[in-house]
Structures are given as C-alpha cells and as structure tokens.
Amino acid sequence: MAKYVVIIMTRKSNAASSKDGEIKKLDKDYKKKGVEIKITPNELQLVFANGPNKEVEDWTAKHLRKRMQEKGLVNDWRPAGER
Secondary structure, eight states, rough: OEEEEEEEEEEEETTTTTTTTHHGGGHHHTTTEEEEEEEEEEEEEEEEOOOOOHHHHHHHHHHHHHHHHHHHHHHHEEEETOO
C-alpha cells in the first residue's frame, strides 16, 4: 500500500527552522499508529503508512497541533490553507 501524505501546516515566510528537531521528537507517539511526522523547508506533513483514514488524520492533526502549542512550537507555522 502506498503511503498517504497530509499537509497540516505551512511554514510562515522567513521563519527559522530551529525548532524542527523538537517537533520531530513528538513523532514517537504517532509511529505506533503508523504515522510519521515529516518536515520539509515549507511544510509540516503527516505520512500515513496505512493509507487514508479520515478519523486517524483528524485525531493526529488535532493532537499534534495541541502538543505543539503546549510546547511553544507553533510560532513558525500556520494551519495549511491559511494565509
């Protein structure tokens, strides 16, 4: 089965990537569910090893954003589709 990628956040212009490592550390809780956090220069993506599943996508995106907010890691990011 092909991996399924969902873009949940985009990097704000001129934002630094210094906190990317801290975001990546949050990955271990999601790997158990077959989800990997992938950070590109412009996007924060969720990669689903088991293909699309709306319920898992919604839960993971909401949970990750909340954890990022709690740890002060959202300043460089905005929800995908927001300008």
